[in-house]
Amino acid sequence: MNAEPTFLVEEILARCLTDPPFLERLITNRDAALKAYPLDAQARADFVNTDMQRLRRFSGFIGKVQHNYLWDFFPATRRLLQHYRIEIDFFADYRAIQLSAQSPAQSQSDKIRRFADHLATFVAKTPSLTGLASALRYERACWELRQIAPTRRPRGRVGLRRAAGLAWSDFLKLVPKCDDPLRIEAFDCDPVALVADVLAGHFPPRDSAGDRLFVLRRHRDQLVQTSEIEELSALLLSSIDGCRTVRSIIAVTRRRALGTTPPRAFRAFFEQAADAHFIKLCGTPPCA
């Protein structure tokens, strides 16, 4: 043990910056938190006069700097955190999770997921942060799509013209597959316009206008294309798993909704989705 005041002061400061629960105890009950440290009267008085909230913000600032890598993936989220002037406070709040020994994040991907989870919870508690929840969710979805390893192009695809000419009974046997990873997400605004506005410095972001559905598709060059879609298209797209046939997908969809719609009415969807390159129609004989 070394009771030289500077040693102890540095130790306590270092602990405040690496042990957030200790810092919180120091803020709420300074005497109890410092009790075990053999500080002299002067050093103890100096701690009483120290602005602990400022120290907490400094800890948040350190956390923010240590997360600089995030902003390549979450640029609009970051701009909104700055716009609402909550960046340092958020990271001060997040510090306990960042430094948690109980759930250490191993990889950068783990850290990004953990950050996004916590920010989503933080934002959900503060509805006045217009646009932040949508920007975060959109940028997270784009990032997650880019994490998916490219798959081999489906084999045995059927040309559009040929699919269009197939008899209904053969069309039902086709297996729709997605070439590129897709995500369907609901937003209360157009997320592409939101992100563009924020990055252009237009605040506050646009008002919400009810739930809208978007399909996000990651191309091979890592670009994410975002298109608004109708509920039925979203339902059909979300049933495509690369194994189900057209017949099976229609059956599933009709059980979930639109039970009175005749099966043939769904054909246009598959042809249009294939035309837009969202899906490929793959076939078994006689298509193969």
Add this chain to the structure above:
Amino acid sequence: MDARKPFRSPRPTIGLAYSAAVRNFIARHPGEVDHVEIPFELLRHDPAVLEIGEKLPIILHCASLSIAGTARCKGETIQQIKAFARHTRTPWIGEHLAFISANVSEAGPHPEEYAPGEPYNIGYTVSPVMNARTIARVVQALTAYARCFQVPLLIENSPLYFEAPGSTMAQSEFITSICRETGVGLLLDLAHLLITARRADLDPFAELDRLPLNSVVEVHISGVDEQDDGSWDDHAKPAPEIVHRLLDRVLERAAPRAVTLEYNWSSRFPEALLMDELGRVRASCGTCS
């Protein structure tokens, strides 16, 4: 070629702190940058970064020595810094006048210990307790490192975000005493100076004049993030006007050998802005005596 030769020019060399974006910028704009500053901690993590030394002289920066701290840096780390200093042929090693780690005393309670048996590792440099005891410790550390490294160590002024308990002097007095006692050179970070002055509600130009400007060897330029409770270091923003005016004042009164722009926190720092900033600093340095 002697990698240190550019630093002997009568005018300061103008460089950038390393980042992947800066590496790409240098590749696209040969001749715009005179040197690149690389943190030791990055080299230790990714020695491939050294490749840039084939294009430009390197200045080694460091945040691991904890020269103002009570916990000593590990011998292994010191040997690694020495090896990179030799390999990069850096003219000096810039190190923060700060601490980055602190010993865990046996008396202290540590129920939430993060790394049992290890000191607290803050992962960021912190301005120390500024008093005579710390000065003595820094002088001792600098004397030891002067024997250890083949190139001089510079000390960088830290941003003072809060006053460490037990501090008895202003930062300018603290730095002046250390420079006077050891003859160590100063790496003057103008954004840090601005942050420190604003926190204490002081005039940054007056604070600049209180520093030992004849000891300045290198200057750092970077941005500042203005918040309701004060200014914070920000290497993702361009330097505010006042930082450029502080640079002009330094150049009137001192003869730094290098000016390094630290715009290394964001890969989205606009290239056109970086060009403007380099041009502005180069123009300032070109007119200095």
